[in-house]
Amino acid sequence: MNADQMNPALYVQLLNLFAGALLLTAVLVLWRRELSVIIRVFALQGAALGGLVAVLAAGQGSVELGALAAGVLVLRAGVLPAFLRRALAEAGDDRRETRPLVNVAASLLAAAVLTLLALAVSQPLVELAPSPAIRAVPIGIAVVLIGFFVLVTRRRALSQLVGFLLMDNGITAVGFLTTSGIGLVVEVGVALDVLLIVLVLQVLAGRMREMFGGTDLDELRELRD
């Protein structure tokens, strides 16, 4: 592992660029309300994640990691957004997130608080090994928390799916940043899991729409018992 395979300053700058892109796209998902925009932003985030992994690969000079970067790019910037777009196409007319549980201003404030929390939590990790990659870990954790927040506060099933995928992106980012690679088997396994979940949720959303004419989860309260 030699960071001088690439110019160190360039390495750090690219790393910070892609990490910043990750965080920015996460905040954008929180800000925008139209579902098509959200999906496009999510695809951008996938690209940013792929870029991050590619920078790490270049920094370590590892071909394996480079292949992984390509895989991540294809999966998270290509395949998953394609699925989401198809699901959106079947949705029909409700293409907007209406009345989120927390209004946009409060959501953005919450995103700021969560970022601060992520920074505070990952302090000991950064103190332990202060390298440029580790310094980007708080961003990954912040993306996780923001993704969870999206999952909790959105009404539309598709938005919640995007929140879940945000969490997964964040966890993958933290994993790649803290270790030199999670291991091919684990990454492939996680990717397959995520794929499966997306497929299942897509089918579920379709079924819900057929039965209840909408996927607003709050309207499903009466089915408690």
Place this chain on the structure above:
Amino acid sequence: MTALGAWGGALQAVVIVAGSPLLLGLMRQVRARLEGRAGAGVVQPWRDLRKQLRKQAVTPRGTSEMFRVAPVLLVAMTLVVAVIAPFVTTSSVLPAVADLFVVVALLAHGTVVLALAGIDTGTAFGGMGASRETTILALVEPTALVAIFALSVRVGSTNLSAIVGSSLHDPARVLSPASLLAGVALAVVVVAETGRLPVDNPSTHLELTMVHEAMVLEYAGPDLALIELGSAMRLSVYLGLLANLFLPWGIATGAGVLSLLVGVAALVVKVALLGAALAFAEVFLAKVRLFRVPELLAGSFLLSILAVTSAYFLA
């Protein structure tokens, strides 16, 4: 096995088999005289046995081998106890078997065999007798075993010969509180196990009061003779054990015709005295209700526990 033991064993078997109906007759005669009757004579039980042996054996329809073998097993088990326990001599024919636990449990086994025969008849009487007898047996066992514990703590062994021998060597120990309490407890055990008043009336045939008689109601002829002989032998064995555990004087300790004869005479006298005392007490007692018997047995259990604790603490 020693020569003394072998001779003693043979003598004991003969004396007990021949003498137990006589003991029964003596007890009935004492009762009769006290009640103002003439009585049938001491030899009457032998006359009854002879009459029954000559009769035809009857097997009820629907019973199994259990019914037929029960009288044989009862007498066989009591005979084994009669041979191995120290009645006439201190050394036993089979020292490895002359253990107090073995003897008590073997005698209980005899009761169990009869109870199974009672259930096997399939009549309400048989089941009733078996149920009551088993209840009494279950409640008497703890008293018997704990009393044995009390007796063997001092001696350091449960071997019957050792216990009797130690009482011979140290006569004052008989008067210790442990010994006296254990004696009273064992007396209650004897009364309960042999089916005498106040636990069971041996001469009743009323369904409300039968325990032992109900189990053997279906027996006739030679089977009944064996059962009567077995019950009489059990009574003499129990009384003999009670006598020799607490009053062992006269028992033969060395081989020799004279000492053996003295042993036999001592056994006969002691058992006859105890039997007469028992019969005397029975005249003044009434049978206790079945559901009051556990109270009596609990009292004897308490006495045996006190015997153990006093054996240890009053060193």
Place this chain on the structure above:
Amino acid sequence: MTVVGPGLTAAAAVCAVAVVAALVVPRARRPLVAGTLTVAAGGLGTVAGIAAMLGQPWSARLPGVLPLSGVVLTVDPLSGVFLAVSGAVAAVAALYGIGYSRHGLDGRAVQAVFPVFVLSLLVVPAAGSIATFLAGWELMALTSLLLVIAEHRRRVEVASAGRWYAVMTHLGFVAILIGLLVLAAPAAGDSFAAVRGAATTLSPPAIGLALVLCLVGFGSKAGMVPLHAWLPRAHPEAPSHVSALMSAAMVNMGIYGIVRVGVDLSGGGPRWFWLAVLAAGCLSAVYGILQAVISTDLKRLLAYSTTENMGLVLVGVGAGGLFASIGRPVLAALALTAALLHVICHAAFKTLLFLAAGSVLHATGTRDLDALGGLRTSMPVTTAAFGLGALAASALPPGTAFVSEWVLLQALIHGLPSPGVAASLVLPVAVAAVALTAGLAVATFVKAFGVGFLARPRSDAAAGAAESPPSMLAAMALAGLACVGMATAPSLVLPVLGGVAGRLAGADSPVGGRLGVELVGVSGALSPALLVAALMVATVLVVAVPRLLITRRARRVARLWDCGGGPLSERMEYTATSFAEPLQRVFDDVLQPSQDIDVTHHRESAYLVASVAYRRRVPDRVERRLYDPVLAAAAAWGEAGRRLATGSVHRYLGYGFYTLCGMLTVLVLLR
């Protein structure tokens, strides 16, 4: 040349083949093939166990099988005893299962899980590290659970029994896990050797905690009161050969655990612990046999009898530990020998009893003693088997349990005088408890054998019974042979057991003798073989002498005495309930039966009674007092928790989110 290693490996291999065979062979041949293979596995386990008992040590390491720690197997003489017992019982039960499984139990699942259960029963005593032990324990629990619920489609109670069993066995597992971890905390590894070496550095409170937790977990498996509630539920509902295996082999693992942890691994526990074990043993013995006496379900009676016998074994183990802690190693060895002997004897007669009960269930379809009876003519072999088992179980000479109870009583009796007031108070109470259980055991088995098998059938089911298939009869014969062998020749195993116990207690073997039992170091001797010989001679004499002296007339078969009122019907026979009723009255305060009387009146008048329905139930009082409040509290918690489930998905997600953020905040603040 050691036999232990090859024997165990071969047993494992045969079990694997049996599993494959059970999955592959067609239904018609499946029980035969799988059963025969399991019999072979059991036999191999027995051989290995006996070799280990005779002093051939063996150990093996398999690093890859379990993650992180690997499998460590160590077989010493103590494990050998339990290996031999498990193997023998498994062989007999598997042989029985060949005939028993033919109706309804020949599915792939049941036939494949049974060999795995047998394998787990061989792994647990052979385990040499904590990870291996726990893995084997959990395997044993899971496979036995699957076997218990095998017939859940036929009866409703099976599911409830399975639930109780699953919950209690896993709570026990948690207790054992924590206890063993506390014990292993200062050790360098988790192998038994490492734990043994490091046990001296543990503080007394830590050792006490570990021992108490292990007692809770292992005692629950052994059926110790008050953690016994699963036993009388699970054992009756399981298929009979599984009941036999569970009752005669699996509950022994609880005893093995207590002896291994308490005497071996922890270096001898403190005196209060062994007094607690002794007290628990007395309580289990008395309570178990009391519930057995009044039980009218044949297999439930046998299950409670298992609790009683395990209580007696615990009395022996507790007394052994107690004597070891006060410095009397000879008596400690004697008490442990008595406990081990009782384990073996109990395995023999409990197997026989459960197999015979299973035969009755197979033939009549009912376990209710009040509906059985008259099986002597239609099922002679089963009747003889149950009779032999009842004699063996009732602690009457010349029975199997009599020998082990004699040794136990000798150990207790010679225990006085002992230093310490507690010991000198507890030992007489223990003797009294053992005596009470002996008396009640006699009553129980007289009831079970007499009411269940003798007289005439009380129902159509019993009247229509037929004898069982030959494999079941062969298995019962084998178990009966074991009982008779232990009853007449205990000197075959006693010196070896004495050596095992002596090694544990730090003394020489306390028993010797070739023809009988001779105690070394204390005075006492018993020769069961001589007793049997004496009884046989006496019987011959009693039969022969009257025949010689008196000319006998032919035996006549006549009608039963019916007071002249007409033929007796089966309804007039004593039932199990009526047989035990005087005893139930005596122990009314302890048992507290509940009675229901339902009077239905005629429509025309409330003074005229049309019918009366009477029902009396004797519940398990420990369950009512101890378990019902716990279960009610758990249900109340669950009800209160429902208020959290409002139905809004967002709220559920919110719970997770808030908890995560809260925890992270706390983490930050605490640093």
